[in-house]
Amino acid sequence: xxxxxxxxxxxxxxxxxxxxxxxxxxxxxxxxxxxxxxxxxxxxxxxxxxxxxxxxxxxxxxxxxxxxxxxxxxxxxxxxxxxxxxxxxxxxxxxxxxxxxxxxxxxxxxxxxxxxxxxxxxxxxxxxxxxxxxxxxxxxxxxxxxxxxxxxxxxxxxxxxxxxxxxxxxxxxxxxxxxxxxxxxxxxxxxxxxxxxxxxxxxxxxxxxxxxxxxxxxxxxxxxxxxxxxxxxxxxxxxxxxxxxxxxxxxxxxxxxxxxxxxxxxxxxxxxxxxxxxxxxxxxxxxxxxxxxxxxxxxxxxxxxxxxxxxxxxxxxxxxxxx
Amino acid sequence: xxxxxxxxxxxxxxxxxxxxxxxxxxxxxxxxxxxxxxxxxxxxxxxxxxxxxxxxxxxxxxxxxxxxxxxxxxxxxxxxxxxxxxxxxxxxxxxxxxxxxxxxxxxxxxxxxxxxxxxxxxxxxxxxxxxxxxxxxxxxxxxxxxxxxxxxxxxxxxxxxxxxxxxxxxxxxxxxxxxxxxxxxxxxxxxxxxxxxxxxxxxxxxxxxxxxxxxxxxxxxxxxxxxxxxxxxxxxxxxxxxxxxxxxxxxxxxxxx
Numbered sequence: 001x002x003x004x005x006x007x008x009x010x011x012x013x014x015x016x017x018x019x020x021x022x023x024x025x026x027x028x029x030x031x032x033x034x035x036x037x038x039x040x041x042x043x044x045x046x047x048x049x050x051x052x053x054x055x056x057x058x059x060x061x062x063x064x065x066x067x068x069x070x071x072x073x074x075x076x077x078x079x080x081x082x083x084x085x086x087x088x089x090x091x092x093x094x095x096x097x098x099x100x101x102x103x104x105x106x107x108x109x110x111x112x113x114x115x116x117x118x119x120x121x122x123x124x125x126x127x128x129x130x131x132x133x134x135x136x137x138x139x140x141x142x143x144x145x146x147x148x149x150x151x152x153x154x155x156x157x158x159x160x161x162x163x164x165x166x167x168x169x170x171x172x173x174x175x176x177x178x179x180x181x182x183x184x185x186x187x188x189x190x191x192x193x194x195x196x197x198x199x200x201x202x203x204x205x206x207x208x209x210x211x212x213x214x215x216x217x218x219x220x221x222x223x224x225x226x227x228x229x230x231x232x233x234x235x236x237x238x239x240x241x242x243x244x245x246x247x248x249x250x251x252x253x254x255x256x257x258x259x260x261x262x263x264x265x266x267x268x269x270x271x272x273x274x275x276x277x278x279x280x281x282x283x284x285x286x287x288x289x290x291x292x293x294x295x296x297x298x299x300x301x302x303x304x305x306x307x308x309x310x311x312x313x314x315x316x317x318x319x320x321x322x323x
Numbered sequence: 324x325x326x327x328x329x330x331x332x333x334x335x336x337x338x339x340x341x342x343x344x345x346x347x348x349x350x351x352x353x354x355x356x357x358x359x360x361x362x363x364x365x366x367x368x369x370x371x372x373x374x375x376x377x378x379x380x381x382x383x384x385x386x387x388x389x390x391x392x393x394x395x396x397x398x399x400x401x402x403x404x405x406x407x408x409x410x411x412x413x414x415x416x417x418x419x420x421x422x423x424x425x426x427x428x429x430x431x432x433x434x435x436x437x438x439x440x441x442x443x444x445x446x447x448x449x450x451x452x453x454x455x456x457x458x459x460x461x462x463x464x465x466x467x468x469x470x471x472x473x474x475x476x477x478x479x480x481x482x483x484x485x486x487x488x489x490x491x492x493x494x495x496x497x498x499x500x501x502x503x504x505x506x507x508x509x510x511x512x513x514x515x516x517x518x519x520x521x522x523x524x525x526x527x528x529x530x531x532x533x534x535x536x537x538x539x540x541x542x543x544x545x546x547x548x549x550x551x552x553x554x555x556x557x558x559x560x561x562x563x564x565x566x567x568x569x570x571x572x573x574x575x576x577x578x579x580x
Contacts, residue, residue, distance in 0.1 A: 057488030175445050182450065182456075185429045189418050199378055200496060201404035201433035210439070248450035256420060 010259075011176065015169035022158050031157045034271050035229060038164035039222045041265035044249045045171055045258065046218025051247070052256035053179060054211045055191030056106065057114045060121025061246050064216040066128060066238025067094045068223025073144040073233050078134075083148050087224040089126025094220030095213050102212040106205065107315055121243050128235040137192070140234030147228040160229055167225065168262070171218060187211055198245050252293055263301040329358040330389075331500055331532045332377070337386030339372050339556075348370040348556035349386065354500070354549070357374060359526055360534045361543040364553035365576060366394035370536045371413060373553065374502045378410050379403050391499065404433050407499035411489040413536075419478030423469060423488055426477050427460040430495030434459070463491040466529075467521060483514045490521070494529065501525065507542055515539060519546050544568070552576065 017080070018038075022031050047061050059169050072090035075081040081089070105116040128135050135141055149153045154160045178184050189197035194204050227233050245268065253264020271289065275282035297304040328494065332354040339347040347369045352495055354360045362370050369440045375381045377388060379400030386394045395406050409430075418426050435456050441449040464470045466480050467487040472480060480488060486506060493501055506522070525531050537543050543564070550567045552560040554576040560567060 120448065177443050177445055178439070181439070181453070182428075182432060182435045182437065183442055185421065185425055185441045186432060188425075189429045190421050192418040192420055193416040195380065196412065197429075198380070198400045199404070199410050199412075199416075200430050200492070202399055202429075203401045249507075 011169060011173040014172065014262075015166070018165040018169060019162065021165075022161055028157055031161050033270055035157065035161045035164050037266040037269045038161070038168045039226050039229070040246075040249065040269045041262045042164075042168050042171055042222040042225070043219045044248055044253065044261045044265040045168075045175055046116065046215035047246050048250045048253070048256070048258070048261040049175060049178070049187070049218075050211050050215040051250050052254075052261070053184065054187040054208060056208055056212065057110075057117065057247075058212070058215070059114050059118035059240070059247070060124070060245050061117075061215070061219055062238045062240070062242035063121040063124035064094045064098060064219035065223040065226070065242070066124060066233075066235070067097055068220030069227035069233045069238070070128060070223075072224040073141050073227040074134060075139070075229075076145055077143055083145060083228065084120045087228070090224045090227075091217055091220040094216045094223070098216030099209070102209045106208045106212060112188060118240065118243075121240055125235050125239045128238065135235070138235060140232055142232050144227050144231045144233065146231065147225075148164065154228075157257025164225055164229075171221075172258055172262065179258070183207070183210075191256075205253050248290070252290070252297075252300055257300065257302035259305075260302030262306075267301060329355050331391060332534070333387075333389040334373075334377070335387050335389075336381050337376060337388065338372070339369070339383050340380055345492065345556050346381075347376065347383070347386075350553070350556065350558050352551050352558055352561070354532060354534055355446055356499075356532055357526065358532060358548040359522060359546055360532075360549045360551060361547040362534060362551050362553060363537045363538070363540075363543060365405055368553040369556040370404035370553055371504055372556075374410060374504055374534075374536065377403075377500075378501060404496045404498070408502065409493040409498035409500070410502040411467050411486075411493050411504055413504040413508065415482075415489060417477050417480075417485050417488060418576075419476070421477055423475050423477050423480065423502040424457070424460055424464065424472070424473040426488055427463050427492050427495045428456055429465075431460055432496075434495075434497060460495055463494045464488075466494065466524075467491045483510050486510065486518075487521075490525075494531070496526065498531060501531050501533050503533065503537075505536050505538065507537060507539045515542055518542070522546060548569045 002094065021034060025317045043061065043065055047058065050056050050058055068090040072086040075089055076083050076086035101120050105113060108116055129138050147160070154163055186197060186202040188198065189202060190204050190207060197204050249264040249268050250261060252262025252268060253262070272282065272286060275285050278285055334350060334352040337347050337350045338345065350373060352368070362373060363519060364370055372578040376383050379398060383396060386396070387394060390406055390408065393406065395403060395545055398406060411506045416577060418429060421429070435452050437449045461470060461473060464473055467490050469487055470485060471492060472484065477485070477488060490506070507518055510518060523546065526533055547564055550564055551558050551575050552567060559576060560570045560573050563569065
């Protein structure tokens with residue numbers, strides 16, 4: 001049991017560290033970068049449940065992020081819904097769309113599923129661009145109100161960061177619980193062999209649909225947080241490019257690792273901000289960092305950290321043995 | 324049918340076609356409760372297709388499959404473990420992304436009662452169900468002799484142990500009928516002998532009826548209560564090992580005219 005304890009405590013530790021961060025990095029700019037990290041980590045966490053654990057790819061996940069963001073933005077601004085209702089509607093709409101798309105698309109495997117979800121993502125972006133009367137078109141949708149819940153307005157960047165980090169910590173805890181359960185094992189079994197999973201009584205199509213909808217919900221929750229944070233949404237933020245970036249975050253963080261998802265999202269979201277200092281060659285260095293990570297950290301950041309921990313503990317054990 | 328109570332599995336007129344090829348052609352087979360039945364035959368005779376049809380992985384175009392007297396011919400594959408069927412695979416289908424114990428727990432999927440909501444919130448029901456499943460799974464691992472390896476990543480096990488793990492995972496389903504697709508493939512003589520003893524224990528201690536496809540004739544002759552011979556998709560002979568050895572049709576199928 002001794003070894004299990006830190007594992008159970010880690011979401012709590014993470015939550016504490018995340019809550020303490022803005023006091024250390026009190027600069028407004030850092031806080032806003034960390035807020036975006038938390039929002040992206042939420043999407044990547046959901047995508048990792050789908051891709052890393054259940055082995056089903058989605059190249060259109062930015063669309064669910066966009067559906068959540070736009071639905072809440074439009075309902076609370078144009079139609080003056082209460083913000084909580086708009087957010088709830090945004091998440092529910094994304095879940096409903098995921099259900100509609102998932103039922104036919106998840107019958108496909110591998111490249112075909114990638115193509116189908118890619119197509120879906122492109123369609124959503126075109127729809128956001130073309131329905132100018134509703135979404136404001138390519139120039140975006142402005143004037144989204146700041147989030148107010150139970151009479152409290154998250155006006156300061158710091159308070160908004162606490163909300164996003166808290167949501168992320170909750171999502172981490174729920175994901176960990178799910179993975180270490182009957183459902184999580186069924187999903188991981190589907191990843192390696194749908195045949196074996198079926199032979200063990202797993203209703204594979206139902207589980208695939210479940211995790212697809214769940215990952216869409218994660219993305220949509222991130223979307224509504226995003227819309228009410230920036231106060232502005234534009235179709236360019238929810239396109240194919242961002243979908244690919246999300247996949248990169250999953251792979252770079254570490255497939256099938258909860259902490260890897262958080263680390264990958266935080267790393268790739270903040271990296272361009274740090275590289276700004278390099279001015280003209282920042283995109284080159286960004287590419288170089290990605291290439292080096294893929295060569296030297298095939299298991300992603302999570303795999304690399306595990307390897308490092310193992311080396312260190314062996315070394316400490318070696319010292320203790322000699323002493 | 325006077326013998327209905329003893330027959331756990333009764334297959335009649337089972338036909339499976341892949342395009343124009345008949346993989347199974349009106350095959351009949353009866354497996355008595357509490358027996359070990361070996362299914363043998365030349366390559367391409369339809370042995371694996373027979374197991375796939377029983378487990379619902381291919382759809383037969385004609386015929387009937389009765390398990391415990393209940394027709395399961397059209398039952399969806401994922402519901403068949405509930406009806407009492409478990410299987411292993413010719414090419415190992417171990418979940419290498421999980422530990423050995425988690426693999427066996429996956430086998431116990433249908434026996435775990437809590438819901439997804441219970442697991443999200445770690446309710447007492449989840450903890451109770453998980454503890455129960457865990458102790459059952461450890462029991463199954465100990466049964467095949469892999470208790471020590473419970474926390475290892477499944478992919479790290481040597482080949483022979485992965486075969487045993489698949490067996491433990493299938494046993495975790497608490498099946499009435501266990502179908503083994505070439506369980507001794509790739510095993511050495513010593514491992515094969517231990518496997519034979521293990522299959523016997525599965526029948527005697529667990530009360531599980533076993534049907535297996537196997538090419539190792541020493542194992543088949545030693546282990547089986549009944550042997551069914553498949554050739555060109557049809558069962559051409561059934562009987563005890565000594566009857567099968569003397570059957571001229573079987574000798575022809577194996578050695579040619």
